[in-house]
Amino acid sequence: MTNSKKPVIDYANCMACGICSGDCPLSCIVLRKTDIDSYHKAYPVLDDYYLCNGCTRCAKACPMEAIKMM
């Protein structure tokens, strides 16, 4: 059953480590937002809103608890 909630990333806590992107079974999260910090680290973005089926793996995998399903 498709869950309508989608991941929302709290960039204040996100470390741009890539775990969410690497763990997403559908690769809907992509590391490409480079305007968050002065290092131009590539932060995650939900790249395909409709492809995401709300499985919550990203939120559960994030060690920083920087992803909430909303």
Added chain:
Amino acid sequence: MKVQIYPPPFANLNALDEDGMLILEPGARLSSVYRRLKIPLVLQPLVICHVNYQRVKLNTQLKDGDVISFILPLAGG
């Protein structure tokens, strides 16, 4: 009180014991660490100092067990 120091190479190390600990008066501030290590004034802008891995002001009051680290690079791959 005792604080752990990771000093810069040009500091005066005589104030530290062999484990790199420095004895300070209770309530001493970070500036007193700079004085005890005799870090030359001209080099101070080059030195990056953290207390418990946070940048703090020179007048920050220290407590027993604090870790004061001066940045040092290391060889990479």
Added chain:
Amino acid sequence: MNFLRGYCGKILMVNLSDSTFEEIEIPDTIYEHFLSGVGLGAYILYKYVPKGADPLGPDNILGFVSGLLTGTGSFMTGRWMAVCKSPLTGGFGDANCGGTFSPAIKQCGYDGIFFKGQAQTPVMLFIDNKGPQLLDATALWGLDTVATEAAINQMITAKKKLAIATIGPAGEHQSLIAGISNDGGRMAARSGVGTVMGSKKLKAVVLAGSKMIHCENPETIRTISRDYAKKVKSSNLPPMVTGAILPLMGKSMIATDKAIPIDGMLSTAIMKKWGTGFTNTMGMTMGDTPVKNWKGSVVDFPYLKYRHMNPDLIQKHETQKYHCYSCVIGCGGLCDIKNVTNGRFPHTHKPEYETVAAFGSLLLNKDRDSIFLINELLNRGGMDSISAGNTIAFAMECYEKGWLNQEVTSGLDLTWGNAEAIMTLVEQMIAGTGFGAILQNGVKKASEILGIESAPLAIHAGGQEPGMHDPRLDPILGIHYSCDPTPGRHTIGAGSYYAYMRIWEDVTWAPKVKLGEDKSEEYEATNQVGLKSMVNACIKQILDGSGGCFFAMVSGLNHFKIFDYLNAATGWQKTPNEYMTIGLRMQTLRQAFNVREGINPRNFKMNERLSGHPPLKEGPLKGKSFDMDEMMGVHYQFMGWDKKTGIPTKTALEDLGFCDLEMEDVTHD
């Protein structure tokens, strides 16, 4: 079998000769003895590769192994390794790599994927949640690594983004210094792992699984991760600190012979800003960076030349950071190089220090733009930059001596610093053409072709060219160059790494580095040196069994709590001392593999130039030398191996215990 312990509990063995697959369950006890990663790889190789196997024949096994901690929610554990019998050294071979490939292995349900046999025509392995398939890769054969990944993405559609490990032309025509590329140029470069992959006609491994990775105590792991991340996040250099100060920092590092306690955590600030490139110029004044085939110094490559390698100038090309899976530091970068390559290549992975030094100071080449091009050529060609640079340096010194002329070098003028010639030579080496055909197999083979008089100029240990860090500055580095079963490696251990790790806070028998200790004592083969080098060797195995990053280790084990991570992932309750015994076992197994293959460990001794024989006459390392034979002996002694021969003793083998492995072939007293 408990599948909640961080590891998957099984490997995939692919037989390329008959295109069959076998899932092999690995009992818990194997992980408790050898961890995963390189330990599991060494176990499988020792068990299944017959003694005397031709490294380029069907009996050799090539493994892709993930780490025990990979994918468990730990930070800095996104490394994977390729393992095989090395065609370069004839012994155990491995290569460590980051990128995005490591978790993908476990997400397919395996701790490792191994290949035996040889395919008749080029193939690639594809695994998704439905299982493994071998697909025809004939159309990909001949493509560089970047083009290969692009082509595979056109050929295969999967729900998950493909994680791809591939060889380039160098591996296809079996240059002995070929590596395996992941994610557009992250390289598993050493030991000739790409050569073995090419010999099996295996073009690529393509992974698209999405199985979950479980562990015993995920909350504990997350707590450790958050503590580490908090410290890294607050470690930042102020904007006013520029690359201009790095040479001064290098001088200050050698201003005193006394040991000073070092907090590795703040070095993450440097890594975040520049990556490994900070050593480009700091290493010059320290003496860490080799110059002119290891016979020169900063006098030969002074500020007016090395300033072109200022990492700020490299950073100018960086468009965004790059980091491996689960990394919170992010030392890598993607660089725009359209303008410096006349539009030939749009971008490249930021050149690592190793590449900048191997093609910069080592060859007296100050042309920074040429290094960007060479970096991308080697990444696409799938060739080890450390080996390639060392081999060209050897050729240049032979050319300087008049032993080579332009007739032999296909018209190339190999004068020191000739960037045009270097770039052309790199292309020839990757293609295996022209003079490159002689150099493409590394410096030892090149020296054998050119004749015995050239041997003293061939800088290697057991056939493996050394990394860009000078043992005359840090002799324990030299011990590991000469004594590791995979010789010539700069990431195994050094006096400086030992100091940064602060391992004595966890391992009760590890000697403490005291303030004011005399660093010059590390030039003598003392018990302290033997013990430190033994600690280095063991902890590196634990790191490589876990999927851990070297930069996390040297940020301090008081921060990167690898022992706590391992206990939380597995549910084991081992002490750090007990883990070190596991590390010792892993290293002894790798050594045993070599001894079983008939290798005399003493023959891996690195070229004597690197121990200061003769000593340098100028520069920061002027006059420095040490006795490499003695240093090797004291290391062997503390490893529990015979001091004279380096062969594991019968007592060591019995005490450690190797599960079901037959250790009788390892000659011992």
